């Protein structure tokens with residue numbers, strides 16, 4: 001079955017989202033749905049508005065117009081921490097790990113930061129066994145259980161990106177907003193990450209912004225194509241591959257490089 005037949009209620013929805021920077025509409029009237037069980041990829045040329053779209057879904061950038069709904073509830077005015085509490089997790093293009101801490105410590109800090117426990121600042125961090133438990137679960141899910149005691153800075157680029165996903169999982173999200181998780185990865189690291197995304201989609205709704213087209217077509221259940229802030233197509237991968245407008249606007253250009 002393709003995503004075309006997905007009749008479940010979307011977990012996260014963008015409804016006619018627009019973000020204007022001065023005279024530029026970086027995101028222009030974009031609507032899309034994220035469902036548990038699906039990887040929904042958003043592709044487009046540099047500056048198409050993909051990161052701005054993610055930032056509006058995660059709460060880092062307020063929309064100029066339109067709505068974000070979680071479980072049918074309008075969360076457009078919720079700040080980023082409240083959205084994270086409600087289950088919207090995201091990874092960034094840049095690396096956000098602490099290189100001198102261990103893999104487990106990085107994950108535990110992410111777990112702790114996501115909880116509203118103002119008094120926790122007085123606890124010895126290592127004693128916070130609840131967070132350690134969550135961190136270990138996240139490392140297990142991300143395939144890093146055996147690397148828990150490595151110093152994060154000593155890991156390969158691919159493992160660091162896996163750690164970022166683990167840190168995101170440690171916040172116990174239901175939605176994963178992933179901004180170029182495959183950037184700079186070799187073939188083997190890419191395979192590992194795609195297998196991870198495939199596993200995670202069973203229990204998460206995943207939005208994937210990614211430039212690696214081969215990878216996108218391997219893992220996505222639905223692909224939305226953006227050009228100059230607007231959606232020009234949103235469909236199952238095979239329909240996107242053969243869509244003439246997409247080929248002219250994007251895939252042709254991508255193939256030409």
Ligand SMILES: Nc1ncnc2c1ncn2[C@@H]1O[C@H](COP(=O)(O)OP(=O)(O)OP(=O)(O)O)[C@@H](O)[C@H]1O
Pocket residue numbers: 021024026044045046047048049050051052053
């Ligand atoms: N804070 C900002 N202030 C002004 N303009 C911005 C800001 N953030 C993004 N833009 C502009 O909005 C447009 C969309 O940028 P965005 O980063 O969302 O694109 P993108 O599709 O993620 O690009 P890339 O693939 O290069 O990451 C670009 O023209 C960019 O210069």
